[in-house]
Amino acid sequence: MSSREANDGPVGVDARVGRSGGAGGGTLSLLGSELLTLFRRRRTWALLGALALIPILIALAVRLSGGPPTGRGPAFLDQITNNGFFVGVTAILVAIPLFLPLTIGVVAGDAIAGEASHGTLRYLLIAPAGRIRLLLVKYAAAAVFCVAATLTVVVVGTLIGWALFPIGPVTLLSGATVGVGDALLRFLAIAAYVTVSLLGLSAIGLFLSTLTTVPVGAMAATAILAVVSQIVGALPQLEWLHPWLFTHYWLGFGDLMRDPIVWDTFGDNALLQAGYLVVFGALAVGRFLTKDVLS
Amino acid sequence: MPDLAIETHGLTKRFRSQVAVDGLDLAVPEGSVFGFLGPNGSGKTTTIRMLLGLVAATAGDARVLGADMPHHVDSVLPRVGALVEGPAFSPYLSGEANLRRFDAADRHAPRGTRSDRVALALERVGLSHAAKKKVGAYSLGMKQRLGLANALLMRRELLVLDEPTNGLDPQGTREVRSLIRSLADGGTTVFVSSHLLAEVEQVCTHAAVMSVGRLVAQGTLDELRGSGSRVLVRTPDPGRARAVLAELGLPIGETAAGGIRSVMDASGDELVTARLGGSADAAPEAIVAALVNAGVRVRGFEIERASLEQRFVDLTGEGFDVVA
Ligand SMILES: Nc1ncnc2c1ncn2[C@@H]1O[C@H](COP(=O)(O)OP(=O)(O)OP(=O)(O)O)[C@@H](O)[C@H]1O
Ligand SMILES: [Mg+2]
Numbered sequence: 001m002s003s004r005e006a007n008d009g010p011v012g013v014d015a016r017v018g019r020s021g022g023a024g025g026g027t028l029s030l031l032g033s034e035l036l037t038l039f040r041r042r043r044t045w046a047l048l049g050a051l052a053l054i055p056i057l058i059a060l061a062v063r064l065s066g067g068p069p070t071g072r073g074p075a076f077l078d079q080i081t082n083n084g085f086f087v088g089v090t091a092i093l094v095a096i097p098l099f100l101p102l103t104i105g106v107v108a109g110d111a112i113a114g115e116a117s118h119g120t121l122r123y124l125l126i127a128p129a130g131r132i133r134l135l136l137v138k139y140a141a142a143a144v145f146c147v148a149a150t151l152t153v154v155v156v157g158t159l160i161g162w163a164l165f166p167i168g169p170v171t172l173l174s175g176a177t178v179g180v181g182d183a184l185l186r187f188l189a190i191a192a193y194v195t196v197s198l199l200g201l202s203a204i205g206l207f208l209s210t211l212t213t214v215p216v217g218a219m220a221a222t223a224i225l226a227v228v229s230q231i232v233g234a235l236p237q238l239e240w241l242h243p244w245l246f247t248h249y250w251l252g253f254g255d256l257m258r259d260p261i262v263w264d265t266f267g268d269n270a271l272l273q274a275g276y277l278v279v280f281g282a283l284a285v286g287r288f289l290t291k292d293v294l295s
Numbered sequence: 296m297p298d299l300a301i302e303t304h305g306l307t308k309r310f311r312s313q314v315a316v317d318g319l320d321l322a323v324p325e326g327s328v329f330g331f332l333g334p335n336g337s338g339k340t341t342t343i344r345m346l347l348g349l350v351a352a353t354a355g356d357a358r359v360l361g362a363d364m365p366h367h368v369d370s371v372l373p374r375v376g377a378l379v380e381g382p383a384f385s386p387y388l389s390g391e392a393n394l395r396r397f398d399a400a401d402r403h404a405p406r407g408t409r410s411d412r413v414a415l416a417l418e419r420v421g422l423s424h425a426a427k428k429k430v431g432a433y434s435l436g437m438k439q440r441l442g443l444a445n446a447l448l449m450r451r452e453l454l455v456l457d458e459p460t461n462g463l464d465p466q467g468t469r470e471v472r473s474l475i476r477s478l479a480d481g482g483t484t485v486f487v488s489s490h491l492l493a494e495v496e497q498v499c500t501h502a503a504v505m506s507v508g509r510l511v512a513q514g515t516l517d518e519l520r521g522s523g524s525r526v527l528v529r530t531p532d533p534g535r536a537r538a539v540l541a542e543l544g545l546p547i548g549e550t551a552a553g554g555i556r557s558v559m560d561a562s563g564d565e566l567v568t569a570r571l572g573g574s575a576d577a578a579p580e581a582i583v584a585a586l587v588n589a590g591v592r593v594r595g596f597e598i599e600r601a602s603l604e605q606r607f608v609d610l611t612g613e614g615f616d617v618v619a
Contacts, residue, residue, distance in 0.1 A: 029406055033399035041387055119383025123445065126347050126379070127400035128372035134400075293349040 027133055034141045038107070044145070047103040048152045054099060055091035055157030059084075063164050084165030085183055088157025089257075092194055095153050096250050101226035104198050107145045108205025109218035111138040112288065116213040116295040131288050135206065139281070142202040143195075150194040154187050176259035186256055193253040193266055200246035200276030201226055207284040213295045246276050298361070300325045300453050300484035301346060305355035308341050315341040317508040318355065323486055323501070328479045330495035330516075331488040333505030334611050339488045340380045342505075343457050347377055360452055373403040376451040378459055382442025386431030390422060390441050393430055398448050416444040421470070435462035443471065454478060456487045460494065472498050492604045502603075506611040520603055524571040526582060529595030533565035539589045543577045545569040564594055571598065 038044055062080045076093065079086040112135075115121035124134060161167070170183040178186070205222035212218050229247040232238050242248055249269035255262035301323035308316040316338040323329045333339050344350040346357055348365030357364045362371050384393040394413045398404045404412075417426050420440040430438065439462045446454055456475075460468045475485050475498050489495050495502060496516065503513040512519055526545065530536050571577075577585075579598050586593050 026402065029399050033396050037385065037388065037392075037396060040392070118385055119381070120385055122344075122347075122349055122379055123383055123397055124400050125349060125368075126372050126375070126377050127397050128348075128368050128402075129400035130369060130402070133402075290351070292344075292351060294344070 031137045031140055034137050035144060038141050051149055051152045052156040054095050055087050055153060056160055058091055059087045059160045059164050080165060083170060084161030084167050085170055087161030088154045088187055091157040092153050097230055100149055101201060102223045103149050104201050105205055105219045105222035108142045108202045109209050109222045110215045111206050112209040113212050113215040113218045117215055119295055122293050125293060132285060135284055135288055139206050146195045146198040150191045154191045158187060172257050172259050173254055174258040189256045190253045196270050196273055197250050200273040203277045203280035207280040210284050210288045298325045299323060301359055303357040306352055306357055307354040308345060309353040314508050319510050325484050327501045328475060328485045328499045330499035330502035332502055337505040338508040339505055340457055343379055343455055373401055374452040376446030377455040378442045378446050379457050382438045384430040389427050390430055391426040394445055397445055404449055412448055416447045419447060420444045436464055436467055439463055451483055454483055454485045458488055492607055496603050504610050511610045519606060525599045526569045526571050527597040527599055528567045529564050530591050530593055531564050532591045533567050535589055536567045536586060536591045539586050540569045543585060
């Protein structure tokens with residue numbers, strides 16, 4: 001600290017850049033800062049890298065094992081040798097039950113609890129970020145991560161499929177065949193579907209994150225809930241419950257591979273996820289607004 | 296009476312069964328440098344958290360810069376810079392990136408001047424050269440300095456600093472002192488919690504002392520010290536001396552540390568002591584005159600000015616153990 005600056009007193013920072021000048025940063029500015037923070041973090045890239053490994057491993061395994069596999073393994077797997085485009089779709093199918101929820105759990109579960117554990121939550125709040133505004137921004141950042149995560153799997157899968165296997169028109173589930181451009185658009189639609197699928201889970205993770213100052217707890221709880229929900233979804237005895245599970249439509253993007261595309265499942269899924277978003281968003285707000293920040 | 300920058304009435308915080316802050320009535324005048332003192336666990340940080348709207352009070356109310364907290368956090372907090380329970384930053388971001396982040400969280404902080412303000416704040420705490428370094432690699436004192444820089448990002452009407460010199464080297468401590476003085480000269484009210492009484496004596500105009508969640512003293516520094524001063528009269532006429540001192544309104548009948556007491560000394564004279572201050576603020580020369588007029592043979596007269604430290608110990612007890 002130079003004495004000159006110190007003795008400059010309040011004239012120092014403020015006379016030169018008075019608070020009256022210029023518009024304040026809005027919520028978008030805070031979101032920008034949040035995304036910058038998220039994507040400047042090595043952990044975020046490690047998560048995306050792990051997701052990228054899924055299609056790479058699938059493609060390499062199929063390529064190195066030579067001939068077409070014998071009907072076992074995930075759907076679409078036996079199509080890969082005919083058409084590299086199926087690597088991306090196969091990979092997303094593999095990633096949905098566990099890997100994607102795990103990465104979402106890490107990001108959403110860390111949202112508030114991570115700030116609390118670093119002590120930065122108190123400084124964000126006295127900035128003041130505003131409690132609801134901070135939740136909104138944290139949720140938006142988690143949603144952006146969902147987009148990044150699904151795109152990573154689909155894009156890396158498509159690219160490596162392109163590199164290692166023949167590429168051509170894609171035969172759909174309905175038997176029709178579509179060109180390369182059409183197929184790529186459908187892959188993007190699948191990425192959008194999966195992203196939407198993860199929005200409910202993100203809201204759950206955000207809520208759990210407001211309950212604790214131990215981020216690992218919120219992360220693990222979020223991922224475990226995703227697994228439990230899928231297990232419940234597989235139990236016929238609980239069939240009445242199935243339509244209400246946030247994982248109910250997770251694997252339902254096959255409709256996007258028909259001709260013409262059937263959008264019903266997409267709509268049902270979006271509605272269900274919106275319901276989870278509203279309920280758990282409200283719970284998160286209710287909890288966070290009254291929370292004593294003691295960390 | 297000047298306006299109050301911070302004003303609380305019956306402010307109370309209870310954690311389960313424990314009362315951390317108990318019926319606190321604080322009055323921090325605008326423009327003052329206010330020392331907030333108290334032993335470990337006496338409720339200083341908890342009070343600061345309530346003032347800043349981080350924690351909801353169990354009872355009582357708090358006004359900061361004239362507005363009710365926590366209802367007006369959004370309009371009050373942009374005018375307040377704070378360091379609460381030590382600095383805290385994201386370890387994986389550089390010092391500069393951390394400051395930019397907190398600045399972006401403040402809706403009133405102009406984006407266009409962000410880079411300039413961050414650079415100036417870093418310069419002000421002597422961290423310009425470490426601006427690009429990850430905070431995870433900062434030393435304790437460097438983090439503390441960065442925490443101060445964060446409080447100085449904007450022009451503030453009130454600074455709330457919880458132990459700002461914790462972990463600082465002697466140069467850093469001196470700079471913080473001069474920083475506080477210069478900010479106060481510019482009209483900023485500074486509310487600073489500390490254990491370093493020498494420090495408080497050097498920069499503060501006012502102070503309050505907490506003990507086990509309660510406010511045990513509050514006022515200007517002179518008032519605090521003054522009420523701890525003693526008159527020592529050496530005389531062979533202790534009875535008459537005591538009567539005169541009592542007549543002057545000097546506190547009688549206080550316990551251990553206060554009141555009028557007499558002690559026999561080696562020469563046979565007695566040493567009569569009385570606490571100075573209280574309701575009647577008699578000047579020393581007036582006390583001597585009164586004693587002499589009453590025929591007391593005054594053989595020695597002394598005013599013993601209590602140090603803030605002595606006063607602090609008087610108020611909060613000698614015990615070293617944390618009361619919790
Ligand atoms: N989260 C909490 N849960 C329960 N009790 C708490 C909590 N935080 C603080 N306390 C209690 O409240 C009392 C006051 O704590 P506080 O942190 O306000 O003290 P302090 O005056 O700031 O102490 P120090 O000088 O050590 O910083 C302590 O007895 C402490 O045990
Ligand atoms: Mg404290």
